[in-house]
Amino acid sequence: xxxxxxxxxxxxxxxxxxxxxxxxxxxxxxxxxxxxxxxxxxxxxxxxxxxxxxxxxxxxxxxxxxxxxxxxxxxxxxxxxxxxxxxxxxxxxxxxxxxxxxxxxxxxxxxxxxxxxxxxxxxxxxxxxxxxxxxxxxxxxxxxxxxxxxxxxxxxxxxxxxxxxxxxxxxxxxxxxxxxxxxxxxxxxxxxxxxxxxx
Numbered sequence: 001x002x003x004x005x006x007x008x009x010x011x012x013x014x015x016x017x018x019x020x021x022x023x024x025x026x027x028x029x030x031x032x033x034x035x036x037x038x039x040x041x042x043x044x045x046x047x048x049x050x051x052x053x054x055x056x057x058x059x060x061x062x063x064x065x066x067x068x069x070x071x072x073x074x075x076x077x078x079x080x081x082x083x084x085x086x087x088x089x090x091x092x093x094x095x096x097x098x099x100x101x102x103x104x105x106x107x108x109x110x111x112x113x114x115x116x117x118x119x120x121x122x123x124x125x126x127x128x129x130x131x132x133x134x135x136x137x138x139x140x141x142x143x144x145x146x147x148x149x150x151x152x153x154x155x156x157x158x159x160x161x162x163x164x165x166x167x168x169x170x171x172x173x174x175x176x177x178x179x180x181x182x183x184x185x186x187x188x189x190x191x192x193x194x195x196x197x198x199x
Contacts, residue, residue: 003029007057007108014081016133017055024129031114035107043099043107046072050088051095052111053133056080059105064098072098076140086133089115 003011008029011017017025034057037043044051046066054061060079064072075097078084087096089112119126 003032003108004034006106007032007034007055010057010080011055011108015055016081016083016136018081019132020129027118028108028110031118032108032110035109037101037105037107039101039103039105041101043101044085044095045098046095048095050092050112051085052109052113052115053083053085053089053130054099055083055108055110057106057108060102061105061107062098062100062102064100065096066098077102083133084137086130086137088112089130090127090134 012025017028020028032055035054037059043054043061046064056078058080060077061082061084062074063076063078063084065075066072084097084099085095087093115126115130
């Protein structure tokens with residue numbers, strides 16, 4: 001496998017991989033392949049077997065939580081430049097979240113076997129670099145928890161939009177229902193027939 005030019009152009013300029021040394025980037029690109037998914041496609045589910053890492057080249061992905069016997073709950077929407085799927089490499093346990101395409105999307109997939117081969121020569125540095133993906137995703141969770149503490153629904157909506165817009169200028173593709181979930185708000189009709197968010 002080898003990453004095509006589109007993936008290189010995007011992921012070398014935005015997100016976690018763009019912050020890594022050039023030699024590491026090239027190793028990722030040489031071992032990863034581009035995957036195309038259609039809106040609604042499931043990339044992986046909570047509890048799925050071990051798998052690799054995904055970087056978003058275009059489109060948007062829904063991150064969901066919840067055990068298999070329950071309906072998944074929306075946790076976040078990831079856009080261009082974001083990476084997800086690091087947990088299997090770090091702890092050797094099944095998927096802890098689900099990942100589904102919100103729109104048609106292009107993903108760069110680095111298989112778990114490739115990650116293991118990369119770690120043979122530089123185990124500590126490879127681990128530290130993958131942990132940076134984890135820390136970036138934990139930062140999103142911490143920020144969301146902090147945002148939820150606001151009693152003002154307008155502030156929660158604005159904060160949710162700021163969390164989603166990791167790449168300035170990139171469109172945010174999501175429904176009002178999903179935005180309501182991410183901001184802990186709902187829509188109710190006003191006296192004049194319009195609707196507005198509420199806590």
